Amino acid sequence: GASLLLAWQIRNKRVLLVGGGPVAAGRLTWVLASDALVTLVAPAPLHPEIHYRVFEDPATSPSITYHPRKFIDADLDGVDMVLTAIDDVSTSHRICKMARAKKIPVNVADVPPECDFYFGSHYRNGPLQVLVSTGGKGPKLANLIRRRIEELLPADLGEAVEKVGKLRTELRKRAPGHAGGDVSKRRMGWMVRVCDEWSLEELSTMDDKMIIALLDRGWE
Amino acid sequence: GASLLLAWQIRNKRVLLVGGGPVAAGRLTWVLASDALVTLVAPAPLHPEIHYRVFEDPATSPSITYHPRKFIDADLDGVDMVLTAIDDVSTSHRICKMARAKKIPVNVADVPPECDFYFGSHYRNGPLQVLVSTGGKGPKLANLIRRRIEELLPADLGEAVEKVGKLRTELRKRAPGHAGGDVSKRRMGWMVRVCDEWSLEELSTMDDKMIIALLDRGWE
Incomplete structure (x- = not known):
């Protein structure tokens, strides 16, 4: 079965991001670009890019609420979307179960059955956005195809x-x-x-x- | 602000589709391709393509529950996603409000502020899927760009x-x-x-x- 590819409007919606490493950094970029309000839960130290967005970039820091600790159940209150990118498989699994019970869409990085949606590979040029998805068959290949599309389309x-x-x-x-x-x-x-x-x-x-x-x- | 482009997994999820015209026919195609369970609400006559999928196509008819009537409030019970494609602006507006109160994602065709997500223009080649979104700036242009991508990528x-x-x-x-x-x-x-x-x-x-x-x- 195919995925349903959609352009989601998350302006001012509350996104919970659990994790502070390189995968979380990528998630954070896309979510902030869509004008969401992010609650970030991760013990220090943060990935340098995340650190920059939380503490230094005036364009993004007001949109982020940062809790320097591990996940607690109450983090799910009032949340519209949940993303986890942590190594702790059992905590991820527990977050996924709770999110689904509350009908909050969830994505557990690298665990397809615990994803209500995938990120795929994404190209943006002003108001034009392109998503390439391989249905989980090859994330690297999705990147290659996205790059090919980027090269082939007129730059303007x-x-x-x-x-x-x-x-x-x-x-x-x-x-x-x-x-x-x-x-x-x-x-x-x-x-x-x-x-x-x-x-x-x-x-x-x-x-x-x-x-x-x-x-x-x-x-x- | 940009949209968050995502590959949504709606296998066996319940999608409510209100409307039986050409726009609804397009929605139905994509939603069925993603293995969703569809509840279709629309007075007869249906668009011929919809009629075919509901009554004739053995691959799709078991996935569709058809109610040949107008929308009633109870249609929203137990639903995971709502799509409306009807000319009645005030009914659409009412469905949107109710869906949002129940935290069910909703798309009212042609009314951007009443859409939690947009469909954009979509290309599929086996497990490869590409979504082109113009953030509502030009649906026709999104189609042209999608067609360009289709021509430029290797067919296999x-x-x-x-x-x-x-x-x-x-x-x-x-x-x-x-x-x-x-x-x-x-x-x-x-x-x-x-x-x-x-x-x-x-x-x-x-x-x-x-x-x-x-x-x-x-x-x-």
Whole structure:
């Protein structure tokens, strides 16, 4: 069976991260980039990258609550997602069981049956994000494929996505109408035609003036 | 803020799908491919593709419980994930509020603030899966980028992932040891070297004999 690949919105959600080593450091990066509020539980010393984010980086430290100790059961209270990355297999197992009993999604690093979701390999370019998953068959291979995708896609594709987003926002201002309605369907049809007629390379060169000109020319 | 892209495991989880039109048909396809149990709520007539999966396809119909009527509150009982794809904005809004009160993740099609997760655009090749998300900036563009990735990646890459999975399984049999332990780390190191030395194209041509030969040659 396949996984269901989803773009999860965890802005201001509470994520519990148990562990302070290199795997936890990777988890922390992605979770913070998604604007989550992180509770970090790990005895000192922390991995240098984690230490930096907790104590030094002004962009991330306000989003992290750090408890320099081992996991206790109460850590699960009020939590929306749980990630563990510790060597202690039996504690991990216990955290997983408790999280599932509370219906909190959980990921125990390196133990697939104790994961409600996998991280896979992740590429980000501005608002564009790509996830590569091998369904647990090969994490290293997922990295290689992600790197291949990174090399093959135009470097300014993130820009193209940004520009198309602007075009959509402007269009919505000119032709307001709620989702599912007639105007909304016409807007969608026009966006599809623009995206079909222009190459990804052309879209990424679009500037604000061109967006206005395109809409002025008549959006239908 | 970015989304957190994740490969969700929903095998045997209960997904409530409200709606019977073309958008619901797309949702149903992905959710069934991930081996979920679907409760479908929608008055007849259904979209032909949905009708086929509910009443005709022996591979999918046992996984679907169909209620030919509008949504009622009790539909949310015992559910792990909620998807709505209906034109009725106020009912969607009400379902979203109730789902969130029960801490069930919810996606209301076309209404970003009522989505705990987005679907993005999805490519699958055997065990290999790729998700492209534009953070809601352009669903059509996400499709174009997904198609570009599909064209650029070797067509037999799914095979390569399958083969590497086999190699890992065989290796684990020859060198057992639990996750996080010393043998596990040596196994991981060897897999990384194999994946680094071989091209994606070479990996996809690997057959069972070659897997055995590779391991016989000495896995370290």
